[in-house]
Amino acid sequence: MATRAQFQEALEMLRVDVDVLGVMAEQAVSGAMRALLGEDESVASDVIAGDDRTDAFFVTLEERAYALVAQQAPVAADLRFLMSALRVMADYEKTGDRAVAVAKSVLADWEREPVTIGLLGRMGDLALTLLGSARAAWLEQDLFVASDLKRRDDVLDGTFRQLVAHLLTRQGPGAPSLVLHAHAAGRNLERIADHAVIIGERVSYMLTGDPSALAAEAR
Amino acid sequence: MTPAVHPTFTCRMSCGHRRSLPSASILMTNSRSARSRELLTEGTEPQPEATVTPRLAPVGRDTVAPEGAPIFEIENLSVYYGTFRAVRDVSLNMRKGQITAFIGPSGCGKTTLLRSLNRMHDLIPGVRVEGSLRYQGDDLYGPGVDPVVVRRLIGMVFQRPNPFPKSIYDNVAFGPKIAKLDVNMNECVEQALRKAALWDEVKDRLKTSATQLSGGQQQRLCIARAIAAQPDVILMDEPCSALDPVATLRIEDLMQELKSDYTIVIVTHNMQQAARVSDMTAFFTAEVDAEADRRAGLLVEFDRTEKIFTSPGDERTESYVSGRFG
Numbered sequence: 001m002a003t004r005a006q007f008q009e010a011l012e013m014l015r016v017d018v019d020v021l022g023v024m025a026e027q028a029v030s031g032a033m034r035a036l037l038g039e040d041e042s043v044a045s046d047v048i049a050g051d052d053r054t055d056a057f058f059v060t061l062e063e064r065a066y067a068l069v070a071q072q073a074p075v076a077a078d079l080r081f082l083m084s085a086l087r088v089m090a091d092y093e094k095t096g097d098r099a100v101a102v103a104k105s106v107l108a109d110w111e112r113e114p115v116t117i118g119l120l121g122r123m124g125d126l127a128l129t130l131l132g133s134a135r136a137a138w139l140e141q142d143l144f145v146a147s148d149l150k151r152r153d154d155v156l157d158g159t160f161r162q163l164v165a166h167l168l169t170r171q172g173p174g175a176p177s178l179v180l181h182a183h184a185a186g187r188n189l190e191r192i193a194d195h196a197v198i199i200g201e202r203v204s205y206m207l208t209g210d211p212s213a214l215a216a217e218a219r
Numbered sequence: 220m221t222p223a224v225h226p227t228f229t230c231r232m233s234c235g236h237r238r239s240l241p242s243a244s245i246l247m248t249n250s251r252s253a254r255s256r257e258l259l260t261e262g263t264e265p266q267p268e269a270t271v272t273p274r275l276a277p278v279g280r281d282t283v284a285p286e287g288a289p290i291f292e293i294e295n296l297s298v299y300y301g302t303f304r305a306v307r308d309v310s311l312n313m314r315k316g317q318i319t320a321f322i323g324p325s326g327c328g329k330t331t332l333l334r335s336l337n338r339m340h341d342l343i344p345g346v347r348v349e350g351s352l353r354y355q356g357d358d359l360y361g362p363g364v365d366p367v368v369v370r371r372l373i374g375m376v377f378q379r380p381n382p383f384p385k386s387i388y389d390n391v392a393f394g395p396k397i398a399k400l401d402v403n404m405n406e407c408v409e410q411a412l413r414k415a416a417l418w419d420e421v422k423d424r425l426k427t428s429a430t431q432l433s434g435g436q437q438q439r440l441c442i443a444r445a446i447a448a449q450p451d452v453i454l455m456d457e458p459c460s461a462l463d464p465v466a467t468l469r470i471e472d473l474m475q476e477l478k479s480d481y482t483i484v485i486v487t488h489n490m491q492q493a494a495r496v497s498d499m500t501a502f503f504t505a506e507v508d509a510e511a512d513r514r515a516g517l518l519v520e521f522d523r524t525e526k527i528f529t530s531p532g533d534e535r536t537e538s539y540v541s542g543r544f545g
Contacts, residue, residue: 004542004543073490073491075490075494075528075529075540075541076531076537076540077537077541078541079528080530208530209529
Protein backbone atom coordinates (compact mmCIF):
# COMPACT_ATOMS: atom_id res chain seq x y z
CA MET A 1 0.00 0.00 0.00
CA ALA A 2 2.21 2.74 -1.28
CA THR A 3 -0.24 5.52 -0.58
CA ARG A 4 -0.61 4.44 3.01
CA ALA A 5 3.16 4.22 3.40
CA GLN A 6 3.50 7.75 2.03
CA PHE A 7 0.88 8.89 4.49
CA GLN A 8 2.80 7.38 7.39
CA GLU A 9 5.93 9.08 6.13
CA ALA A 10 4.13 12.42 5.90
CA LEU A 11 2.91 11.99 9.48
CA GLU A 12 6.43 11.23 10.63
CA MET A 13 7.80 14.30 8.87
CA LEU A 14 5.10 16.42 10.42
CA ARG A 15 5.98 15.09 13.85
CA VAL A 16 9.60 16.12 13.42
CA ASP A 17 8.71 19.50 11.92
CA VAL A 18 6.32 20.28 14.76
CA ASP A 19 9.32 19.77 17.00
CA VAL A 20 11.35 22.14 14.83
CA LEU A 21 8.66 24.72 15.60
CA GLY A 22 9.15 23.74 19.25
CA VAL A 23 12.87 24.46 18.95
CA MET A 24 12.10 27.87 17.45
CA ALA A 25 9.76 28.63 20.34
CA GLU A 26 12.30 27.40 22.87
CA GLN A 27 15.03 29.57 21.36
CA ALA A 28 12.73 32.58 21.51
CA VAL A 29 12.08 31.97 25.21
CA SER A 30 15.73 31.45 26.07
CA GLY A 31 16.65 34.54 24.00
CA ALA A 32 14.04 36.62 25.79
CA MET A 33 15.37 35.44 29.17
CA ARG A 34 18.96 36.18 28.23
CA ALA A 35 17.89 39.62 27.09
CA LEU A 36 15.96 40.20 30.32
CA LEU A 37 18.68 39.00 32.68
CA GLY A 38 21.56 40.56 30.75
CA GLU A 39 19.67 43.72 29.81
CA ASP A 40 20.69 43.09 26.23
CA GLU A 41 18.39 45.02 23.92
CA SER A 42 19.88 43.65 20.71
CA VAL A 43 19.06 40.07 21.74
CA ALA A 44 15.56 41.25 22.60
CA SER A 45 15.19 42.82 19.17
CA ASP A 46 16.37 39.58 17.51
CA VAL A 47 13.71 37.63 19.40
CA ILE A 48 11.02 40.09 18.32
CA ALA A 49 12.14 40.02 14.69
CA GLY A 50 12.45 36.22 14.66
CA ASP A 51 8.79 35.70 15.49
CA ASP A 52 7.76 36.29 11.88
CA ARG A 53 9.72 33.19 10.82
CA THR A 54 8.06 31.15 13.56
CA ASP A 55 4.64 32.34 12.44
CA ALA A 56 5.35 31.59 8.78
CA PHE A 57 6.59 28.09 9.59
CA PHE A 58 3.56 27.51 11.80
CA VAL A 59 1.26 28.39 8.88
CA THR A 60 2.98 25.95 6.52
CA LEU A 61 2.74 23.17 9.11
CA GLU A 62 -0.93 23.92 9.68
CA GLU A 63 -1.58 23.76 5.94
CA ARG A 64 0.23 20.44 5.70
CA ALA A 65 -1.86 19.01 8.54
CA TYR A 66 -5.11 20.20 6.93
CA ALA A 67 -4.09 18.67 3.60
CA LEU A 68 -3.41 15.32 5.27
CA VAL A 69 -6.78 15.42 7.03
CA ALA A 70 -8.56 16.27 3.78
CA GLN A 71 -6.79 13.76 1.59
CA GLN A 72 -6.31 10.80 3.89
CA ALA A 73 -9.42 10.97 6.10
CA PRO A 74 -7.42 9.77 9.09
CA VAL A 75 -9.04 7.82 11.90
CA ALA A 76 -7.98 6.25 15.20
CA ALA A 77 -4.31 6.91 16.13
CA ASP A 78 -3.66 8.84 12.90
CA LEU A 79 -6.61 11.11 13.65
CA ARG A 80 -5.47 11.65 17.23
CA PHE A 81 -1.97 12.41 15.98
CA LEU A 82 -3.07 15.00 13.41
CA MET A 83 -5.52 16.73 15.74
CA SER A 84 -2.80 16.78 18.40
CA ALA A 85 -0.22 18.10 15.96
CA LEU A 86 -2.54 21.00 15.13
CA ARG A 87 -2.98 21.75 18.80
CA VAL A 88 0.68 21.38 19.73
CA MET A 89 1.91 23.58 16.87
CA ALA A 90 -0.56 26.27 17.95
CA ASP A 91 0.83 26.04 21.48
CA TYR A 92 4.38 26.46 20.22
CA GLU A 93 3.32 29.43 18.12
CA LYS A 94 1.70 31.07 21.15
CA THR A 95 4.79 30.27 23.22
CA GLY A 96 6.78 32.27 20.66
CA ASP A 97 4.34 35.17 21.02
CA ARG A 98 4.76 35.12 24.81
CA ALA A 99 8.54 35.15 24.39
CA VAL A 100 8.18 38.24 22.19
CA ALA A 101 6.14 39.91 24.90
CA VAL A 102 8.90 39.19 27.43
CA ALA A 103 11.49 40.54 24.99
CA LYS A 104 9.46 43.72 24.55
CA SER A 105 9.51 44.29 28.29
CA VAL A 106 13.33 44.32 28.04
CA LEU A 107 13.11 47.33 25.77
CA ALA A 108 10.90 49.21 28.24
CA ASP A 109 12.25 51.54 30.88
CA TRP A 110 11.84 50.09 34.38
CA GLU A 111 14.01 49.50 37.41
CA ARG A 112 15.76 46.07 37.30
CA GLU A 113 15.32 45.41 41.01
CA PRO A 114 17.53 42.38 41.98
CA VAL A 115 14.94 40.26 43.87
CA THR A 116 12.41 40.70 41.07
CA ILE A 117 14.95 39.84 38.40
CA GLY A 118 16.01 36.81 40.49
CA LEU A 119 12.44 35.53 40.69
CA LEU A 120 11.85 36.14 36.98
CA GLY A 121 15.10 34.30 36.20
CA ARG A 122 13.92 31.35 38.26
CA MET A 123 10.57 31.36 36.47
CA GLY A 124 12.35 31.49 33.12
CA ASP A 125 14.50 28.47 34.02
CA LEU A 126 11.45 26.50 35.13
CA ALA A 127 9.47 27.47 32.04
CA LEU A 128 12.35 26.41 29.78
CA THR A 129 12.67 23.07 31.59
CA LEU A 130 8.94 22.43 31.17
CA LEU A 131 9.09 23.43 27.53
CA GLY A 132 12.02 21.07 26.99
CA SER A 133 10.06 18.24 28.60
CA ALA A 134 7.02 19.04 26.45
CA ARG A 135 9.22 18.82 23.36
CA ALA A 136 10.65 15.49 24.52
CA ALA A 137 7.16 14.15 25.28
CA TRP A 138 6.02 15.05 21.77
CA LEU A 139 9.10 13.88 19.92
CA GLU A 140 9.65 10.66 21.88
CA GLN A 141 5.94 10.04 22.44
CA ASP A 142 6.72 9.64 26.11
CA LEU A 143 3.58 9.19 28.18
CA PHE A 144 5.39 9.45 31.53
CA VAL A 145 7.04 12.78 30.75
CA ALA A 146 3.80 14.06 29.21
CA SER A 147 1.62 13.27 32.20
CA ASP A 148 4.17 14.55 34.73
CA LEU A 149 4.23 18.09 33.32
CA LYS A 150 1.11 19.19 35.19
CA ARG A 151 2.63 18.37 38.58
CA ARG A 152 5.89 20.12 37.75
CA ASP A 153 4.06 23.28 36.72
CA ASP A 154 2.99 23.83 40.34
CA VAL A 155 6.53 24.91 41.29
CA LEU A 156 6.46 27.65 38.68
CA ASP A 157 3.02 28.80 39.78
CA GLY A 158 4.38 29.04 43.33
CA THR A 159 7.28 31.20 42.16
CA PHE A 160 4.88 33.47 40.29
CA ARG A 161 2.83 33.93 43.47
CA GLN A 162 6.07 34.82 45.29
CA LEU A 163 6.84 37.38 42.59
CA VAL A 164 3.39 38.95 42.90
CA ALA A 165 3.71 39.10 46.69
CA HIS A 166 7.11 40.73 46.35
CA LEU A 167 5.89 43.26 43.77
CA LEU A 168 3.03 44.29 46.08
CA THR A 169 5.61 45.44 48.64
CA ARG A 170 7.42 47.74 46.22
CA GLN A 171 7.18 51.43 46.94
CA GLY A 172 8.74 54.61 45.65
CA PRO A 173 8.69 56.47 42.34
CA GLY A 174 10.00 53.51 40.27
CA ALA A 175 7.50 51.05 41.69
CA PRO A 176 4.57 51.48 39.21
CA SER A 177 6.64 50.75 36.09
CA LEU A 178 8.51 47.94 37.85
CA VAL A 179 5.30 46.29 38.98
CA LEU A 180 3.65 46.72 35.58
CA HIS A 181 6.49 45.29 33.49
CA ALA A 182 7.71 42.63 35.93
CA HIS A 183 4.19 41.35 36.44
CA ALA A 184 3.61 41.19 32.70
CA ALA A 185 6.87 39.29 32.18
CA GLY A 186 6.00 36.89 35.02
CA ARG A 187 2.52 36.35 33.61
CA ASN A 188 3.97 35.58 30.16
CA LEU A 189 6.41 33.03 31.62
CA GLU A 190 3.60 31.45 33.57
CA ARG A 191 1.57 31.13 30.33
CA ILE A 192 4.57 29.64 28.50
CA ALA A 193 4.63 26.92 31.16
CA ASP A 194 0.86 26.43 30.75
CA HIS A 195 1.35 25.80 27.02
CA ALA A 196 3.96 23.17 27.89
CA VAL A 197 1.47 21.49 30.24
CA ILE A 198 -1.22 21.53 27.54
CA ILE A 199 1.20 19.91 25.11
CA GLY A 200 1.76 17.20 27.72
CA GLU A 201 -1.99 16.62 28.08
CA ARG A 202 -2.35 16.53 24.31
CA VAL A 203 0.41 13.96 24.01
CA SER A 204 -1.28 11.89 26.75
CA TYR A 205 -4.54 11.92 24.78
CA MET A 206 -2.75 11.13 21.55
CA LEU A 207 -1.08 8.10 23.08
CA THR A 208 -3.96 6.74 25.14
CA GLY A 209 -7.15 8.02 23.50
CA ASP A 210 -8.34 8.77 27.02
CA PRO A 211 -10.69 11.77 26.77
CA SER A 212 -9.99 12.82 30.38
CA ALA A 213 -6.69 14.21 29.07
CA LEU A 214 -8.72 16.51 26.82
CA ALA A 215 -10.70 17.68 29.82
CA ALA A 216 -7.46 18.38 31.70
CA GLU A 217 -6.24 20.35 28.72
CA ALA A 218 -9.31 22.58 28.74
CA ARG A 219 -8.83 23.64 32.36
CA MET B 220 -54.64 -9.53 41.91
CA THR B 221 -53.57 -7.35 39.07
CA PRO B 222 -54.84 -8.57 35.72
CA ALA B 223 -52.04 -9.60 33.41
CA VAL B 224 -51.26 -6.76 31.07
CA HIS B 225 -50.93 -7.96 27.52
CA PRO B 226 -47.85 -6.62 25.88
CA THR B 227 -48.82 -4.76 22.79
CA PHE B 228 -47.33 -4.42 19.40
CA THR B 229 -47.92 -0.93 18.17
CA CYS B 230 -47.79 -0.06 14.53
CA ARG B 231 -46.03 3.21 13.94
CA MET B 232 -46.91 3.75 10.30
CA SER B 233 -48.72 7.02 10.13
CA CYS B 234 -50.75 5.76 7.20
CA GLY B 235 -51.93 2.81 9.19
CA HIS B 236 -53.33 2.55 12.57
CA ARG B 237 -52.46 1.52 16.05
CA ARG B 238 -53.20 -2.00 16.91
CA SER B 239 -52.55 -4.48 19.59
CA LEU B 240 -51.45 -8.02 19.18
CA PRO B 241 -50.65 -10.61 21.76
CA SER B 242 -46.90 -10.38 22.08
CA ALA B 243 -46.34 -14.09 21.99
CA SER B 244 -47.67 -14.09 18.47
CA ILE B 245 -45.36 -11.52 16.97
CA LEU B 246 -43.13 -14.16 15.53
CA MET B 247 -45.11 -17.31 16.11
CA THR B 248 -47.86 -18.87 14.10
CA ASN B 249 -49.32 -22.33 13.97
CA SER B 250 -50.10 -22.56 10.33
CA ARG B 251 -47.79 -20.08 8.75
CA SER B 252 -49.86 -18.25 6.17
CA ALA B 253 -53.35 -18.42 7.57
CA ARG B 254 -52.29 -17.73 11.11
CA SER B 255 -49.96 -14.86 10.32
CA ARG B 256 -52.60 -13.22 8.21
CA GLU B 257 -55.06 -13.52 11.03
CA LEU B 258 -52.65 -12.20 13.61
CA LEU B 259 -51.49 -9.33 11.51
CA THR B 260 -55.00 -8.10 10.87
CA GLU B 261 -56.26 -5.08 12.70
CA GLY B 262 -58.44 -5.71 15.67
CA THR B 263 -57.31 -9.22 16.32
CA GLU B 264 -58.00 -9.96 19.93
CA PRO B 265 -55.52 -11.81 22.06
CA GLN B 266 -56.15 -15.49 21.63
CA PRO B 267 -54.54 -17.55 24.34
CA GLU B 268 -54.73 -20.77 22.32
CA ALA B 269 -52.51 -19.18 19.71
CA THR B 270 -49.51 -19.53 21.96
CA VAL B 271 -47.38 -22.37 20.71
CA THR B 272 -44.55 -22.19 23.18
CA PRO B 273 -44.41 -20.24 26.39
CA ARG B 274 -42.75 -16.87 26.17
CA LEU B 275 -39.29 -16.84 27.57
CA ALA B 276 -39.33 -13.16 28.31
CA PRO B 277 -41.13 -11.84 31.38
CA VAL B 278 -44.84 -11.46 30.82
CA GLY B 279 -45.96 -7.88 30.69
CA ARG B 280 -42.88 -6.56 29.01
CA ASP B 281 -43.70 -4.09 26.28
CA THR B 282 -42.65 -5.74 23.06
CA VAL B 283 -42.03 -2.39 21.46
CA ALA B 284 -38.79 -1.87 23.26
CA PRO B 285 -38.13 1.64 24.51
CA GLU B 286 -35.37 3.65 22.89
CA GLY B 287 -32.06 2.05 23.65
CA ALA B 288 -33.48 -1.27 24.85
CA PRO B 289 -31.93 -4.32 23.22
CA ILE B 290 -33.78 -5.34 20.08
CA PHE B 291 -31.32 -8.07 19.12
CA GLU B 292 -29.51 -10.01 21.81
CA ILE B 293 -26.93 -12.29 20.27
CA GLU B 294 -24.99 -14.81 22.32
CA ASN B 295 -22.31 -17.16 21.06
CA LEU B 296 -23.81 -17.20 17.61
CA SER B 297 -22.14 -19.34 14.97
CA VAL B 298 -23.32 -19.74 11.40
CA TYR B 299 -22.38 -22.80 9.39
CA TYR B 300 -22.50 -23.43 5.67
CA GLY B 301 -22.61 -27.22 5.79
CA THR B 302 -19.58 -28.11 7.89
CA PHE B 303 -17.84 -24.78 7.32
CA ARG B 304 -18.22 -22.41 10.23
CA ALA B 305 -18.40 -18.99 8.55
CA VAL B 306 -19.01 -16.95 11.69
CA ARG B 307 -18.08 -18.04 15.16
CA ASP B 308 -19.13 -17.12 18.67
CA VAL B 309 -20.54 -13.67 18.09
CA SER B 310 -22.08 -11.98 21.12
CA LEU B 311 -23.52 -8.50 20.95
CA ASN B 312 -26.66 -6.55 21.72
CA MET B 313 -28.16 -4.11 19.28
CA ARG B 314 -30.38 -1.40 20.60
CA LYS B 315 -33.63 -0.01 19.39
CA GLY B 316 -33.58 3.28 17.55
CA GLN B 317 -29.88 3.04 16.84
CA ILE B 318 -27.97 2.50 13.64
CA THR B 319 -25.48 -0.31 14.01
CA ALA B 320 -22.78 -0.72 11.37
CA PHE B 321 -20.98 -4.00 10.64
CA ILE B 322 -17.54 -3.41 9.18
CA GLY B 323 -14.64 -5.68 8.35
CA PRO B 324 -12.70 -7.15 5.45
CA SER B 325 -14.28 -9.45 2.87
CA GLY B 326 -15.00 -12.88 4.25
CA CYS B 327 -15.30 -11.78 7.86
CA GLY B 328 -18.90 -12.92 8.09
CA LYS B 329 -20.65 -9.58 8.45
CA THR B 330 -23.17 -10.24 5.66
CA THR B 331 -23.66 -13.79 6.93
CA LEU B 332 -24.48 -12.44 10.37
CA LEU B 333 -26.79 -9.78 8.92
CA ARG B 334 -28.69 -12.42 6.98
CA SER B 335 -29.13 -14.53 10.09
CA LEU B 336 -30.92 -11.59 11.72
CA ASN B 337 -34.02 -12.10 9.57
CA ARG B 338 -33.58 -15.79 8.83
CA MET B 339 -32.63 -15.18 5.25
CA HIS B 340 -30.44 -18.27 5.46
CA ASP B 341 -33.49 -20.47 5.86
CA LEU B 342 -33.75 -20.29 2.09
CA ILE B 343 -30.29 -21.80 1.58
CA PRO B 344 -29.93 -25.51 2.15
CA GLY B 345 -27.21 -26.58 4.56
CA VAL B 346 -27.04 -23.33 6.49
CA ARG B 347 -27.26 -23.78 10.22
CA VAL B 348 -27.31 -21.24 13.02
CA GLU B 349 -26.09 -22.13 16.50
CA GLY B 350 -26.22 -20.09 19.67
CA SER B 351 -28.83 -17.69 20.85
CA LEU B 352 -30.40 -14.90 18.81
CA ARG B 353 -33.18 -13.05 20.56
CA TYR B 354 -35.38 -10.49 18.91
CA GLN B 355 -37.18 -8.33 21.47
CA GLY B 356 -36.72 -11.16 23.93
CA ASP B 357 -38.03 -13.92 21.68
CA ASP B 358 -35.86 -16.69 20.30
CA LEU B 359 -35.75 -15.83 16.61
CA TYR B 360 -35.04 -19.45 15.71
CA GLY B 361 -37.46 -20.89 18.26
CA PRO B 362 -40.07 -23.47 17.37
CA GLY B 363 -43.25 -22.00 15.99
CA VAL B 364 -41.59 -18.82 14.81
CA ASP B 365 -42.79 -17.99 11.33
CA PRO B 366 -39.89 -16.88 9.13
CA VAL B 367 -42.29 -14.98 6.88
CA VAL B 368 -43.44 -12.87 9.81
CA VAL B 369 -39.79 -12.47 10.84
CA ARG B 370 -38.88 -11.10 7.42
CA ARG B 371 -41.80 -8.69 7.46
CA LEU B 372 -40.82 -7.28 10.86
CA ILE B 373 -37.15 -7.32 9.98
CA GLY B 374 -36.85 -6.04 6.42
CA MET B 375 -33.83 -6.17 4.16
CA VAL B 376 -32.39 -3.79 1.60
CA PHE B 377 -29.77 -5.31 -0.67
CA GLN B 378 -26.51 -4.22 -2.23
CA ARG B 379 -27.92 -3.71 -5.70
CA PRO B 380 -31.33 -2.09 -6.00
CA ASN B 381 -33.70 -4.90 -6.89
CA PRO B 382 -37.11 -3.44 -7.69
CA PHE B 383 -39.65 -5.82 -9.16
CA PRO B 384 -40.26 -5.25 -12.88
CA LYS B 385 -43.55 -3.67 -11.97
CA SER B 386 -44.84 -0.17 -11.46
CA ILE B 387 -43.48 2.03 -8.71
CA TYR B 388 -46.84 1.76 -6.95
CA ASP B 389 -46.97 -2.02 -7.15
CA ASN B 390 -43.44 -2.33 -5.80
CA VAL B 391 -44.39 -0.44 -2.65
CA ALA B 392 -47.80 -2.05 -2.32
CA PHE B 393 -46.31 -5.53 -2.60
CA GLY B 394 -45.44 -6.06 1.05
CA PRO B 395 -48.72 -4.88 2.58
CA LYS B 396 -50.61 -6.90 -0.03
CA ILE B 397 -48.95 -10.23 0.61
CA ALA B 398 -49.02 -9.68 4.36
CA LYS B 399 -52.71 -8.80 3.95
CA LEU B 400 -52.20 -5.71 6.06
CA ASP B 401 -55.43 -3.87 6.60
CA VAL B 402 -54.36 -0.47 5.36
CA ASN B 403 -55.53 2.19 2.96
CA MET B 404 -53.18 1.16 0.18
CA ASN B 405 -52.91 4.55 -1.52
CA GLU B 406 -52.07 6.23 1.76
CA CYS B 407 -49.69 3.47 2.70
CA VAL B 408 -47.81 3.75 -0.60
CA GLU B 409 -47.61 7.53 -0.33
CA GLN B 410 -46.39 7.44 3.26
CA ALA B 411 -43.77 4.82 2.51
CA LEU B 412 -42.52 6.82 -0.49
CA ARG B 413 -42.49 10.00 1.58
CA LYS B 414 -40.52 8.31 4.33
CA ALA B 415 -38.08 7.04 1.74
CA ALA B 416 -37.70 10.63 0.43
CA LEU B 417 -38.89 9.56 -3.02
CA TRP B 418 -42.47 10.81 -3.13
CA ASP B 419 -41.81 14.20 -4.70
CA GLU B 420 -39.81 12.62 -7.48
CA VAL B 421 -42.32 9.92 -8.43
CA LYS B 422 -45.76 11.12 -7.35
CA ASP B 423 -46.75 11.96 -10.93
CA ARG B 424 -45.64 8.66 -12.39
CA LEU B 425 -46.56 5.99 -9.87
CA LYS B 426 -47.76 3.70 -12.62
CA THR B 427 -44.54 3.78 -14.61
CA SER B 428 -42.08 0.94 -14.34
CA ALA B 429 -39.72 1.02 -11.40
CA THR B 430 -36.88 -0.06 -13.64
CA GLN B 431 -36.93 3.36 -15.30
CA LEU B 432 -35.78 5.04 -12.10
CA SER B 433 -32.13 5.92 -11.52
CA GLY B 434 -30.03 3.63 -9.34
CA GLY B 435 -30.34 5.91 -6.32
CA GLN B 436 -34.11 6.23 -6.82
CA GLN B 437 -34.42 2.46 -7.20
CA GLN B 438 -32.61 1.96 -3.91
CA ARG B 439 -34.89 4.44 -2.16
CA LEU B 440 -37.82 2.59 -3.73
CA CYS B 441 -36.50 -0.63 -2.21
CA ILE B 442 -36.35 1.15 1.14
CA ALA B 443 -39.94 2.36 0.61
CA ARG B 444 -40.93 -1.22 -0.22
CA ALA B 445 -39.36 -2.43 3.02
CA ILE B 446 -41.03 0.36 5.01
CA ALA B 447 -44.47 -0.35 3.54
CA ALA B 448 -44.44 -3.79 5.13
CA GLN B 449 -44.33 -2.01 8.49
CA PRO B 450 -41.12 -3.47 9.87
CA ASP B 451 -39.40 -2.72 13.17
CA VAL B 452 -35.94 -3.26 11.80
CA ILE B 453 -34.35 -2.54 8.43
CA LEU B 454 -31.25 -4.53 7.54
CA MET B 455 -29.09 -2.97 4.84
CA ASP B 456 -26.41 -4.94 3.04
CA GLU B 457 -24.04 -2.39 1.51
CA PRO B 458 -26.99 -0.31 0.30
CA CYS B 459 -24.84 2.35 -1.34
CA SER B 460 -22.10 0.30 -2.97
CA ALA B 461 -23.74 0.59 -6.40
CA LEU B 462 -24.57 4.29 -6.03
CA ASP B 463 -22.76 7.51 -6.84
CA PRO B 464 -21.73 9.86 -3.97
CA VAL B 465 -24.79 12.10 -4.29
CA ALA B 466 -27.23 9.17 -4.22
CA THR B 467 -25.17 7.70 -1.36
CA LEU B 468 -25.54 10.86 0.70
CA ARG B 469 -29.30 10.86 0.09
CA ILE B 470 -29.54 7.30 1.42
CA GLU B 471 -27.39 8.24 4.41
CA ASP B 472 -29.60 11.27 5.16
CA LEU B 473 -32.60 9.01 4.84
CA MET B 474 -31.15 6.57 7.34
CA GLN B 475 -30.87 9.38 9.88
CA GLU B 476 -34.51 10.29 9.31
CA LEU B 477 -35.64 6.68 9.55
CA LYS B 478 -33.84 5.81 12.73
CA SER B 479 -36.46 7.45 14.92
CA ASP B 480 -38.95 4.87 13.63
CA TYR B 481 -36.80 1.90 12.77
CA THR B 482 -33.76 0.16 14.09
CA ILE B 483 -31.21 -0.05 11.31
CA VAL B 484 -28.34 -2.47 10.85
CA ILE B 485 -26.00 -1.75 7.96
CA VAL B 486 -23.15 -3.73 6.47
CA THR B 487 -20.67 -1.44 4.75
CA HIS B 488 -17.22 -1.58 3.24
CA ASN B 489 -17.06 2.18 3.34
CA MET B 490 -15.33 3.18 6.55
CA GLN B 491 -16.40 6.79 6.25
CA GLN B 492 -20.00 5.73 5.75
CA ALA B 493 -19.93 3.69 8.95
CA ALA B 494 -18.36 6.67 10.73
CA ARG B 495 -20.94 9.08 9.33
CA VAL B 496 -24.16 7.19 9.81
CA SER B 497 -23.90 4.74 12.67
CA ASP B 498 -24.26 5.05 16.42
CA MET B 499 -22.57 1.74 17.12
CA THR B 500 -19.98 -0.11 15.08
CA ALA B 501 -19.08 -3.78 15.16
CA PHE B 502 -15.74 -4.72 13.64
CA PHE B 503 -15.38 -8.27 12.36
CA THR B 504 -12.36 -10.04 10.98
CA ALA B 505 -11.54 -13.49 9.66
CA GLU B 506 -9.06 -15.57 11.60
CA VAL B 507 -8.09 -19.21 11.66
CA ASP B 508 -10.64 -21.15 13.62
CA ALA B 509 -8.56 -23.64 15.61
CA GLU B 510 -11.51 -25.99 15.92
CA ALA B 511 -12.18 -26.19 12.20
CA ASP B 512 -8.68 -25.33 10.95
CA ARG B 513 -10.20 -22.86 8.53
CA ARG B 514 -10.72 -19.15 8.54
CA ALA B 515 -13.89 -18.03 10.24
CA GLY B 516 -15.38 -14.61 10.86
CA LEU B 517 -15.41 -13.31 14.39
CA LEU B 518 -16.37 -10.15 16.21
CA VAL B 519 -13.31 -8.19 17.31
CA GLU B 520 -14.81 -5.09 18.81
CA PHE B 521 -18.25 -3.57 19.31
CA ASP B 522 -18.47 -0.05 20.66
CA ARG B 523 -19.72 3.46 20.08
CA THR B 524 -18.81 4.48 16.54
CA GLU B 525 -17.00 7.54 17.82
CA LYS B 526 -14.83 5.32 20.01
CA ILE B 527 -14.10 2.87 17.18
CA PHE B 528 -12.90 5.67 14.93
CA THR B 529 -10.99 7.77 17.45
CA SER B 530 -9.55 5.30 19.92
CA PRO B 531 -10.40 1.68 19.18
CA GLY B 532 -9.60 -0.77 21.96
CA ASP B 533 -8.21 -3.53 19.77
CA GLU B 534 -5.13 -3.26 17.59
CA ARG B 535 -6.83 -5.18 14.79
CA THR B 536 -9.60 -2.58 14.71
CA GLU B 537 -7.02 0.20 14.73
CA SER B 538 -5.19 -1.34 11.78
CA TYR B 539 -8.35 -1.90 9.80
CA VAL B 540 -10.07 1.47 10.27
CA SER B 541 -6.84 3.35 9.62
CA GLY B 542 -6.17 1.38 6.44
CA ARG B 543 -3.14 -0.60 7.62
CA PHE B 544 -4.80 -3.99 7.63
CA GLY B 545 -2.78 -7.08 7.01
